[in-house]
Amino acid sequence: MQKSIKPVVFCFCLVPFCYLFYLAGTNNLGPDPGQTLAKESGEWALRFLIATLAITPVQRFTGWRITNRYRRMIGLYSLFYASCHFLVYLLFLLGFRWSALYEEILERPYVTVGFSAFIILVVLGITSPKSMVRKLGKNWKRLHRLVYVSVVLVMVHMTWILRSDFGEALLYGTIVFALLAYRLVRYLAKR
Amino acid sequence: MLIKKPADIKPSEITPESVYRNRRQFMAEAGTTALGAAVAAAVPGMALAQDGDALKARAPANLTRSAPAAWWESKFANIKPAPDSGPYFTGESLTPYEDVTRYNNFYEFGMDKGDPSSNSGQFQVDPWSVEIAGECDRPGTYNLEDILNPHALEERIYRLRCVEAWSMVIPWIGFPLGDLLKRFEPNSRARFVEFQTAVVPETMPGVRSRFAMIDWPYQEGLRIDEAMNELTFMAVGVYGNYLPPQNGAPMRLIVPWKYGFKSIKSIVRINFTEEQPRNTWNDLQANEYGFYANVNPEVHHPRWRQDTERRLPQTLFSRSRIDTTMFNGYGEQVAHLYEGMDLARYY
Numbered sequence: 001m002q003k004s005i006k007p008v009v010f011c012f013c014l015v016p017f018c019y020l021f022y023l024a025g026t027n028n029l030g031p032d033p034g035q036t037l038a039k040e041s042g043e044w045a046l047r048f049l050i051a052t053l054a055i056t057p058v059q060r061f062t063g064w065r066i067t068n069r070y071r072r073m074i075g076l077y078s079l080f081y082a083s084c085h086f087l088v089y090l091l092f093l094l095g096f097r098w099s100a101l102y103e104e105i106l107e108r109p110y111v112t113v114g115f116s117a118f119i120i121l122v123v124l125g126i127t128s129p130k131s132m133v134r135k136l137g138k139n140w141k142r143l144h145r146l147v148y149v150s151v152v153l154v155m156v157h158m159t160w161i162l163r164s165d166f167g168e169a170l171l172y173g174t175i176v177f178a179l180l181a182y183r184l185v186r187y188l189a190k191r
Numbered sequence: 192m193l194i195k196k197p198a199d200i201k202p203s204e205i206t207p208e209s210v211y212r213n214r215r216q217f218m219a220e221a222g223t224t225a226l227g228a229a230v231a232a233a234v235p236g237m238a239l240a241q242d243g244d245a246l247k248a249r250a251p252a253n254l255t256r257s258a259p260a261a262w263w264e265s266k267f268a269n270i271k272p273a274p275d276s277g278p279y280f281t282g283e284s285l286t287p288y289e290d291v292t293r294y295n296n297f298y299e300f301g302m303d304k305g306d307p308s309s310n311s312g313q314f315q316v317d318p319w320s321v322e323i324a325g326e327c328d329r330p331g332t333y334n335l336e337d338i339l340n341p342h343a344l345e346e347r348i349y350r351l352r353c354v355e356a357w358s359m360v361i362p363w364i365g366f367p368l369g370d371l372l373k374r375f376e377p378n379s380r381a382r383f384v385e386f387q388t389a390v391v392p393e394t395m396p397g398v399r400s401r402f403a404m405i406d407w408p409y410q411e412g413l414r415i416d417e418a419m420n421e422l423t424f425m426a427v428g429v430y431g432n433y434l435p436p437q438n439g440a441p442m443r444l445i446v447p448w449k450y451g452f453k454s455i456k457s458i459v460r461i462n463f464t465e466e467q468p469r470n471t472w473n474d475l476q477a478n479e480y481g482f483y484a485n486v487n488p489e490v491h492h493p494r495w496r497q498d499t500e501r502r503l504p505q506t507l508f509s510r511s512r513i514d515t516t517m518f519n520g521y522g523e524q525v526a527h528l529y530e531g532m533d534l535a536r537y538y
Contacts, residue, residue: 026509031290031504032303032357095512100496108494160494165302167402 005191011068013077016044017084034092041085042114046158046172048078049121049151053179075147079125082118110160117153120146128181148183245272246346246431249362251288257442259317262336263433268272268394270364270431271345278524279347279421283502286359288430290504295437296353297456298405299388299395306397313394314436316457321442325385325463328376335441339427341374342366346431347424347445354450354472358500359469363445364428369419377415377463385412385468386444387460404475411455412468412482413446414528422447422524446519450484453537480537485529486519490538 020040021067023029029036052075059065094100104111124144133140157178159169273280297307300314319335344364352358372384388409392398392489417423424445426432428434432438439456446453452472462468472480479493488498499512518525529537 027506029507031286031294032304032501033505033507034501035357037507092507103496110494148500164401165298165397167302167400170402 006069006073010073013048013074016040017081034088037088041081041088042158045078045081045085045121046151046154048074048081049147049154050144050172050175050179052078053147053151053176057179057182076125076128079121082121086115086118094102111158113153113160114157117157118148118152119184120150148180150156201289212213214471233426235254246270246362246364250430250432254288254430254432256435258334258433266339266344267364267433269343269427270342270428273346273348273362278521279345279349281348281350281360283350283360285348285360286361286503288448291359291361291429292435292438294503294510296355296451297397297437297439298403299390299397299407299409299457300437301397308435310396311394311436312458313333313438314391315360316395316436316441318327319441319459321458322460323375323462323536324460326378326381326465327463329374329411338371338442339366342370344427347477349422349424349445349447351445351447351451352500352515354452354480354492354497356495356497356500356515358502358513362430363424363426364431365424365426365442367421368423368425368444369421371425372418372461372463375461375463380465381463382415383409383412383466383468384415384418384465385460385462385464386458387462388455389459390459405471406474408459409455409471410468411453411470413443413453413520414467415444415463416528417525420525420528423532448486448518448525452480452487453484483529483534483537485534485538486515487517487534487538488515488536489517 004026020029024033024037027033051069055071055074062078067076090096090101094104105115125137125146127143129139155169155173158172159166162169229433258267281369293308294304295307296304297311300310301326317335320332321335321338322332324330344366346362346364348360348362350358350360377384388407390398391410397403413423424447425441425442426439427443429435429438434443436457439454439458441459444454444455444458453470467482470480470482472484473482486497491497498515500515502513
């Protein structure tokens with residue numbers, strides 16, 4: 001039974017993508033569709049990253065074991081939306097001017113930070129198949145702790161773009177803080 | 192380094208009395224003409240409404256807005272359309288009405304671009320009064336009707352360049368700010384003009400937000416010579432029609448050679464000052480937003496480049512990034528205001 005709901009979860013995670021795709025196709029993203037897509041895809045990448053990080057504590061507190069099976073998939077979805085975010089930025093905001101990308105990464109700290117978070121997710125994605133887990137052995141776990149660095153970088157990236165209202169960043173920041181604090185507390189308790 | 196100080200404008204230059212008197216006379220005559228037009232419009236076959244047609248042609252066909260109060264209708268009865276050339280006109284394609292009115296930064300009504308149009312429905316623009324204060328001979332609180340009364344409305348098609356690197360082309364309805372300011376007879380100490388936006392928490396959800404970093408009321412300022420420049424415009428309408436609240440109803444500033452945040456909306460206070468007034472975005476992030484905020488492709492915002500802009504509306508594959516021009520293309524009219532100033536320092 002558990003096996004059978006995996007495709008459902010898979011499709012469920014694709015809903016935001018399909019919805020944005022639909023809005024783009026029907027020209028319903030407003031006068032600045034590139035900007036809207038960039039914002040939405042970036043926010044979904046963060047949401048999936050938070051969901052990935054929430055799985056362990058949720059499992060711990062509720063005793064649900066099934067969630068663990070989907071952690072990799074949800075993590076990969078975060079990478080998927082982050083890739084969309086990067087491509088939208090490159091394609092629609094920079095108009096594929098590679099020189100501009102280079103300049104932006106070097107000169108705009110929020111781009112530097114966001115790009116670093118993206119690179120981490122790419123590395124984690126590449127090393128996510130079971131064969132890689134086996135190959136890397138003990139180092140796999142160490143490597144994948146970089147996800148904590150990544151989520152912090154994403155928060156910095158998001159906060160840096162803010163102009164005048166920090167309500168949204170505060171909401172995400174509180175959740176991220178709680179998820180990281182949970183790890184820290186457990187880590188300290190173990191020692 | 193040479194830094195130009197605000198031009199010392201003698202009171203006589205700001206308010207040449209003869210001009211002022213002539214203007215009153217002219218306005219009286221204009222009033223008669225307007226009456227004539229109204230009579231003509233009421234008589235079938237006599238309509239002189241060609242001018243009005245030019246305005247209407249720009250507005251979407253299904254546009255209907257009711258006047259905030261009856262007197263607005265007569266105010267809007269006879270508007271001079273933008274000329275076909277010169278600084279008050281651009282042949283670039285207009286940003287459609289739906290985009291002009293649904294893609295706004297007006298943080299009093301919310302953070303997202305769509306918030307101002309969704310959240311401003313309850314905002315009351317009638318009755319409206321404006322407080323005139325500071326270094327002038329005629330301070331006081333005036334009804335909007337009295338503020339607008341002597342000014343004939345005209346249309347101007349201006350580029351609007353946002354500091355966020357998007358831009359629009361918009362047909363505004365209004366009158367030169369200088370004509371308004373002169374009526375209050377600013378004195379020799381009036382070196383700057385400060386403006387404030389209304390703060391109405393009941394109808395402005397953004398003002399109620401606990402997470403807003405802005406210290407309301409929103410405030411902006413201009414040097415007096417900038418305020419008196421022929422380009423500086425006080426708008427009360429857009430696309431031949433009354434301003435919707437999200438665009439700064441009932442009266443907002445348009446300073447086309449500066450980033451959009453200088454063009455303050457829903458003005459309730461005009462204050463003549465001797466010292467440079469504070470402006471909201473400068474208060475919030477001084478290294479990112481200056482007092483001058485002149486459109487300048489060579490001085491980048493710390494978080495993004497300013498040498499190109501996205502002209503709205505965009506489609507996903509239009510990639511219509513265009514080059515940003517110095518003073519948003521209005522250098523001929525305003526460059527002299529900043530002669531000798533280091534614009535990288537006074538951004």
